[in-house]
Amino acid sequence: MNKKILIVGSILGILGIILGAFAAHGLEKLVDTDAINSFETGVRYQIYHAFFLLILGSTSFMSLKSKKAILYVVILGVIFFSGSIYGLATNNLSSFDFKTIALITPIGGLLLIIAWVVMLIGIIRNKVD
Numbered sequence: 765m766n767k768k769i770l771i772v773g774s775i776l777g778i779l780g781i782i783l784g785a786f787a788a789h790g791l792e793k794l795v796d797t798d799a800i801n802s803f804e805t806g807v808r809y810q811i812y813h814a815f816f817l818l819i820l821g822s823t824s825f826m827s828l829k830s831k832k833a834i835l836y837v838v839i840l841g842v843i844f845f846s847g848s849i850y851g852l853a854t855n856n857l858s859s860f861d862f863k864t865i866a867l868i869t870p871i872g873g874l875l876l877i878i879a880w881v882v883m884l885i886g887i888i889r890n891k892v893d
Contacts, residue, residue: 765828766821769835773817776842780811783850791854799853806849813838813876820883830886837879844872 784807791800817838820831848869851862 765831765835769817769821769831772835772839773814773821776810776817777814780807780814783807783810794857795854802849803853806846806853809876810842810846813842813879816879825890825892826883826886830882834879834882837875837882841872841875841879844868845876846872848872 784804787800787803787807791803795803817835820826820834826834848862848865851858851860852866852869855862
């Protein structure tokens with residue numbers, strides 16, 4: 765499971781760097797500054813959670829069950845939160861209206877919060893100091 769978590773964290777990090785570069789260099793002529801700032805928010809939270817998974821996968825103080833739950837909640841949270849922000853920020857570049865699914869952004873944020881809470885509970889329950 766640790767290897768899977770580390771792989772997903774690495775992939776999220778790689779994609780975050782690519783998307784951040786795209787926002788800085790590819791979007792500047794296509795969307796306004798507010799849209800670029802929103803896009804960068806999605807990138808920032810994706811990178812935060814890539815690091816989160818890299819740390820989680822490098823530790824041994826959490827149960828396998830907790831790690832698995834955190835992994836899946838983070839994946840869904842990043843897709844819902846960052847993914848919807850990417851879509852909303854580039855909405856005028858697509859034939860799909862991402863505003864119709866804008867409500868998944870806060871759901872994604874809630875999932876990311878839940879991942880951190882699950883980790884906190886796992887740390888508190890761990891008997892080893």
